[in-house]
Amino acid sequence: MKIDELDVRIVELFSEDAGIGVLAASRLLGVARATVQSRLDKLRAAGVVQGMAPTLNPANFGYPVMAIVSIEIVQGMGHVPVGTALREIPEIVEMYTVSGDHDVMVRVVARSNDDLQRVLDSVSSASAVNRTRSVVVLQTHFQNRVLPLFAHVGGAAERNAE
Amino acid sequence: MKIDELDVRIVELFSEDAGIGVLAASRLLGVARATVQSRLDKLRAAGVVQGMAPTLNPANFGYPVMAIVSIEIVQGMGHVPVGTALREIPEIVEMYTVSGDHDVMVRVVARSNDDLQRVLDSVSSASAVNRTRSVVVLQTHFQNRVLPLFAHVGGAAERNAE
DNA sequence: GGGAACGTGAGCATTGTGTTCAGCCTATGG
DNA sequence: CCATAGGCTGAACACAATGCTCACGTTCCC
Structure with a gap:
């Protein structure tokens, strides 16, 4: 998939407000509506843009506490x-199988520090879980910040070879 | 913020396809259009729904490799x-300040394992970074899976969703 | 009981959508 | 050097959705 600057600008616009609409975006970018439409279609077809979804913030509906948990599973059990x-x-809210000392890493949220204890216990008591190690998130600098990378890819198209 | 089942169903619908529109959602839910509209307004005002954004997948525009890096910063430097x-x-793409042995945790993506080396080096060489430890993500089970929790809050614990 | 908050259904003008089309440009390749 | 393909354009069309406002019926609680 080749991504150019127009693709980046389109995605940036829709990231600010997905409800902007194809027509308004085309006007802001100074291109034809059909162009924006076909670009979006292609981005979606390529899987670059998975879809449009509302961004939910757990901190704003009762889950302000966050932690990252490394999990070691019992030997012989698959993941x-x-x-x-x-x-x-x-x-x-997030779960990966990873290499290294630990086998699985998850990110959890909780209502409070007390509640975090309960969540961690429920993780620990899952079958095949051997040992867990958790760190509490003190500050979230950013989450899912993909736009700068995307812009980097789109901008590098002219300057750098791929 | 009090969240009921209708809020959850609305958010679920828009999560499947944010382009569904207020009117179509109201028809699917069997409620008035103005109701869906006011619910969305309130959810947005409360910050529960931050906005609607396209979901970008780095794996589909050239960054299929992912790693999680724990960073220890030099003593005496603030974060x-x-x-x-x-x-x-x-x-x-993600960055937290955390408690525990390490001070900062980030999630990075890269074009390949070779490229990951370059990314990790650029992290290590940042000022105030003392030591890093990284694990490679082998499998992504899910990312940003907030809907089940949101449904749980909405009092749909008894109900079997999806 | 009074009042507030919420949901309803309806109305309105405006705007955006999906789709298709012919014409034009530019890059690529025979 | 010309031919072809792919992208962008601007326009057209019927249709559908939006933002907004309103009067009215509930329900809940002071």
């Missing part, structure tokens, strides 16, 4: 059973 | 200079 077990815990 | 230094690296 699949852990995955299915942990999937049932709604407080887990 | 602010590290933050500003790391902010300049577009490959960092």
Whole structure:
């Protein structure tokens, strides 16, 4: 997928406000409506843009506390059973299988520090979980900040070879 | 902010496809259009819904490799200079200040394992960074999965969703 | 009971959508 | 050197959705 500056500008506009609409975007960018439409279609078809979704902030509906938990699973168990077990815990908002000392890393949210204890316990008590180590998030600098990278890719198209 | 089942159903609909529109959502839910509109306004005003944004997937525009890096900063330096230094690296898509042995945790993406080396080096060479430890993400189970938690808050705990 | 907050259904003018089309430009390749 | 393909344009069209406002019926609680 080749991404140029127009693609970047379109995505930036829709990131500010997805409700902007194809027509308004085309006017702001000084291009034809059909162009914006076809670019969006292509970006979506390529999977670059997965879709448009409302951004939910757990901190604003009762879950201001966040922690990152490294999980070590018991030897001999695949990572699949852990995955299915942990999937049932709604407080887990992110989950990866990773290399290194630990096997799984998750990000959890909680209502309070007290509540975090409960969440961590529910993680620990999942089957196939051996040991956990958790750190509390003190400050969120940014989350899911993909736009600068995307702009970098789009801008590098002219200056650098790919 | 009090969240009821209608709020959850509205957000679920818009999460599937934010372009669904207020009118179509109201028809699917069997409520008046003005109701959906006012609910959305309130959710947005409360900050529960931050906005609607296109979901970008770095894996689909050239960055399929992902890693999580724990960073220890040099004693005596505040976390602010590290933050500003790391902010300049577009490959960092997530950044937290955390408690525990390490001080900062970031999630980075890269074009390949080779490229990951370059990204990690650029992190390590940031000012105030003392030591880093990184793990490679082998599998992404889910990212930013807030809907189940939101549904849980909305009193849909008894109900089996999806 | 009074009042506030909420949901309803309806109305209105305006605007955006999806779709299609022919024409034009530029880059690429025979 | 010309031919072809792909992208962008601007326009057209019917249709649908939007933002806004309103009067009215509930429900809940002071």
